[in-house]
Amino acid sequence: MTASTETGHPNVLxxxxxxGLFAGVIAFFMFLLFVGIETYQDINNTLVWRTRWGLxxxxxxxxxxxxxxxxxxxxxxxxRRKLAKAKSGVLEISENKSFFHRHFLKIALIFLVLYPxxxxxxxxxxxxxKYVDNFGIQILxxxxxxxxLNIVVGLAGLLDLGYVAFYAVGxxxxxxxxxxxxxxxxxxxxxSGILAALWGIILGFPVLRLRGDYLAIVTLAxxxxxxxxxxxxxxxxxxTFGISGIAKASFFGIWSFDSGTTNNFVKxxxxxxxxxxxxxxxxxxxxxxxxxxxYVTIRLRRMPIGRAWEALRxxxxxxxxxxxxxxxxxxxxxxxxxxxxxxxxxxxxxRQGFVxxxxxxxxxxxxxxxxxxxxGMGSLTGIAIAAVVMVGxxxxxREMAFLKVVFGPxxxxxxxxxxxxxxxxxxxxxxxxxxxxxxxxPTAFLKERKAVSGSFTKEGHG
Amino acid sequence: xxxxxTTMTNGINGDTILKVEHLSMKFxxxxxxxDLSLEARRGEITALIGPNGAGKTTVFNCITGFYKPTMxxxxxxxxxxxxxxLERLRDFEIPKLAxxxxxxxxxxxxxxxxxxxxxxxAQHNALMKASGYTILGLLGLPAYRRAVDAxxxxxxxxxxxxxxxDRADDPAGDLPYGAQRRLEIAxxxxxxxxxxxxxxxxxxxxxxxxxxxxxLLHQIRDEGVxxxxxxxxxxxxMEISDHVVVLEYGQKISDGSPDHVKNDxxxxxxxxxxxxxxxxxxxxxxxxxxxx
Ligand SMILES: Nc1ncnc2c1ncn2[C@@H]1O[C@H](COP(=O)(O)OP(=O)(O)OP(=O)(O)O)[C@@H](O)[C@H]1O
Ligand SMILES: [Mg+2]
Numbered sequence: 079m080t081a082s083t084e085t086g087h088p089n090v091l092x093x094x095x096x097x098g099l100f101a102g103v104i105a106f107f108m109f110l111l112f113v114g115i116e117t118y119q120d121i122n123n124t125l126v127w128r129t130r131w132g133l134x135x136x137x138x139x140x141x142x143x144x145x146x147x148x149x150x151x152x153x154x155x156x157x158r159r160k161l162a163k164a165k166s167g168v169l170e171i172s173e174n175k176s177f178f179h180r181h182f183l184k185i186a187l188i189f190l191v192l193y194p195x196x197x198x199x200x201x202x203x204x205x206x207x208k209y210v211d212n213f214g215i216q217i218l219x220x221x222x223x224x225x226x227l228n229i230v231v232g233l234a235g236l237l238d239l240g241y242v243a244f245y246a247v248g249x250x251x252x253x254x255x256x257x258x259x260x261x262x263x264x265x266x267x268x269x270s271g272i273l274a275a276l277w278g279i280i281l282g283f284p285v286l287r288l289r290g291d292y293l294a295i296v297t298l299a300x301x302x303x304x305x306x307x308x309x310x311x312x313x314x315x316x317x318t319f320g321i322s323g324i325a326k327a328s329f330f331g332i333w334s335f336d337s338g339t340t341n342n343f344v345k346x347x348x349x350x351x352x353x354x355x356x357x358x359x360x361x362x363x364x365x366x367x368x369x370x371x372x373y374v375t376i377r378l379r380r381m382p383i384g385r386a387w388e389a390l391r392x393x394x395x396x397x398x399x400x401x402x403x404x405x406x407x408x409x410x411x412x413x414x415x416x417x418x419x420x421x422x423x424x425x426x427x428x429r430q431g432f433v434x435x436x437x438x439x440x441x442x443x444x445x446x447x448x449x450x451x452x453x454g455m456g457s458l459t460g461i462a463i464a465a466v467v468m469v470g471x472x473x474x475x476r477e478m479a480f481l482k483v484v485f486g487p488x489x490x491x492x493x494x495x496x497x498x499x500x501x502x503x504x505x506x507x508x509x510x511x512x513x514x515x516x517x518x519x520p521t522a523f524l525k526e527r528k529a530v531s532g533s534f535t536k537e538g539h540g
Numbered sequence: 541x542x543x544x545x546t547t548m549t550n551g552i553n554g555d556t557i558l559k560v561e562h563l564s565m566k567f568x569x570x571x572x573x574x575d576l577s578l579e580a581r582r583g584e585i586t587a588l589i590g591p592n593g594a595g596k597t598t599v600f601n602c603i604t605g606f607y608k609p610t611m612x613x614x615x616x617x618x619x620x621x622x623x624x625x626l627e628r629l630r631d632f633e634i635p636k637l638a639x640x641x642x643x644x645x646x647x648x649x650x651x652x653x654x655x656x657x658x659x660x661x662a663q664h665n666a667l668m669k670a671s672g673y674t675i676l677g678l679l680g681l682p683a684y685r686r687a688v689d690a691x692x693x694x695x696x697x698x699x700x701x702x703x704x705x706d707r708a709d710d711p712a713g714d715l716p717y718g719a720q721r722r723l724e725i726a727x728x729x730x731x732x733x734x735x736x737x738x739x740x741x742x743x744x745x746x747x748x749x750x751x752x753x754x755x756l757l758h759q760i761r762d763e764g765v766x767x768x769x770x771x772x773x774x775x776x777x778m779e780i781s782d783h784v785v786v787l788e789y790g791q792k793i794s795d796g797s798p799d800h801v802k803n804d805x806x807x808x809x810x811x812x813x814x815x816x817x818x819x820x821x822x823x824x825x826x827x828x829x830x831x832x
Contacts (some may be wrong), residue, residue, distance in 0.1 A: 382660075385653075386661060400662045401632050401634075401665050510793065521660075524707070530654065530711045535651075
């Protein structure tokens with residue numbers, strides 16, 4: 079231990095060389111058959127093989143040199159830094175933060191409000207479609223979903239693997255009610271939320287007496303059941319074809335975004351026709367919905383119910399010994415989370431104009447959960463950052479045409495989305511095991527508000 | 541009900557707070573408690589002692605609703621005369637309606653919440669009502685704000701009693717062991733109980749912490765709260781309790797004042813597992829040594 083904290087120490091270098099060689103040998107045998115040998119079909123369609131020693135050598139060299147550098151230089155450096163930090167007694171959460179740090183939320187909010195204009199100014203109308211829709215709206219939908227799930231998983235500690243079910247309920251509520259009855263978006267938005275919350279209660283009631291792994295599995299099953307119902311109840315949902323032509327949201331009934339109507343927004347303002355105005359409008363709608371979610375979450379955390387959620391995550395038995403009805407407390411968490419999922423679903427339906435069961439697969443639940451975990455369970459800021467990184471990252475991947483130059487013309491970066499997702503999760507969990515923001519803000523204080531380090535909070539167990 | 545038991549309405553006379561009658565608890569083939577009857581008087585500290593595995597914690601779990609007793613009746617009388625049959629209430633209703641609070645043998649704090657938050661969570665039911673089940677609270681009505689202020693005052697009061705005021709804004713998990721024990725008691729007190737059940741509160745405390753605990757318990761009793769206490773440390777039991785019940789293998793073997801119990805040969809035999817004369821001496825020595 080002591081020897082490894084000094085670089086250049088012969089012991090360290092010897093160890094680094096040894097480990098480097100060892101890693102090289104392992105890499106050689108690991109990649110020998112996968113990389114060293116390639117099979118292909120020749121002109122006669124017979125399978126033949128050839129060797130790729132050069133490539134294999136690169137793999138082995140990367141492993142060996144990488145290990146050598148890690149053990150010999152990087153690790154001692156990190157250890158020394160840690161030691162210095164511990165010696166000087168500086169805490170992880172330092173008191174004097176930078177200006178950007180302290181005003182991060184305000185700056186972020188101002189940026190978000192200006193974002194559509196900035197993008198219109200910089201890349202013009204056509205370019206903005208991509209930035210406002212693919213990046214802005216897409217990310218904000220996930221922010222909202224993750225904030226909604228955060229109430230269930232991050233605050234109440236109930237592992238819900240079927241959250242996408244409520245997203246689906248919201249989306250289909252809007253799609254069906256608007257196409258069958260012609261109700262407007264602004265009426266159906268709250269209704270979708272309420273319907274989703276209702277489903278949350280209906281599903282939650284039998285499920286919430288289960289704990290931990292069992293709860294996770296049953297919620298996962300419920301997510302799948304909802305999807306299968308959507309696929310198979312073809313009379314109502316049109317099955318896998320999905321529902322198309324879903325009505326657009328209007329500007330509170332004053333201006334419409336459907337072309338050809340008399341109160342068309344573009345006409346009313348004398349603008350040149352472009353779908354970008356609708357996208358900008360939608361951007362602000364989802365931004366407002368996100369703010370609503372954040373506001374409600376922050377307010378609820380300081381209310382008795384929110385504190386009971388967090389207490390439930392910490393220790394359910396202690397909660398019961400204090401007279402807290404854990405069933406109703408869990409149900410309210412489940413229903414509140416579901417309600418925001420429902421809002422997001424209704425928004426999703428009006429934005430796409432089309433819903434099908436394909437949008438509500440388990441993978442979506444997993445992605446939303448991954449965002450919550452990466453961000454730091456319970457932390458709104460951390461989760462928002464995680465959503466930007468994860469969702470924005472996958473959108474950026476589509477843009478990376480230069481990767482084709484490196485990996486060949488058949489390379490489609492989007493397909494490696496999940497691989498990168500996983501890689502990012504592993505890296506974050508290695509360096510920040512509690513997510514981007516691991517500490518928790520106390521909801522009340524006597525003298526000073528001190529952040530609670532993540533090492534004290536629990537993840538909940540059902 | 542077996543013939544001979546008193547009727548429910550006046551089964552308890554004024555100074556009895558908890559009456560346990562013919563309580564039995566079976567785990568599979570194991571009779572953890574076998575036909576146990578005991579009474580705890582209002583305003584007193586009643587100690588429940590016995591060797592490991594005697595069934596003390598099981599009695600607590602039955603009283604506080606975590607276990608449904610196989611048989612028996614648990615009657616609690618509140619100060620206003622209302623009686624509750626604890627075995628018929630659900631676990632969370634017992635603190636809420638019957639006013640029984642408890643602590644756990646293995647401390648159960650909300651370790652990621654601050655000390656203050658722990659005490660606020662304990663006032664959940666009162667605050668829930670004041671916040672109109674969250675809806676009125678979201679509007680920030682003055683009545684709710686007053687209730688919040690009152691809850692913080694109460695938390696401060698118990699922080700002071702438990703000598704935790706300096707640590708109010710620290711996570712509960714960060715406190716030293718003795719302070720965690722005191723916090724768990726303070727948290728239980730924030731539910732406004734009439735009967736406080738403490739499961740080995742002195743376990744693992746050093747002599748100084750143990751003395752602080754005794755002071756806290758006396759203060760609680762002086763507020764008019766009755767205490768039911770499980771304790772292994774005989775010095776603590778003899779010093780603070782008014783009434784001692786001794787369990788062995790799920791059955792009551794002795795019941796009376798500390799002095800009476802101390803000299804009961806059955807207790808001595810049970811507690812030390814031997815019935816030698818020398819053992820009696822050992823106990824006497826231990827008691828003397830434990831007294832301050
Ligand atoms: N949930 C349970 N399931 C099965 N057996 C149990 C259960 N709870 C307690 N027991 C058994 O009941 C008996 C009494 O246990 P209990 O915990 O009440 O003892 P105790 O007097 O509190 O002991 P200690 O002094 O060690 O805390 C033990 O034999 C124990 O194994
Ligand atoms: Mg016990």
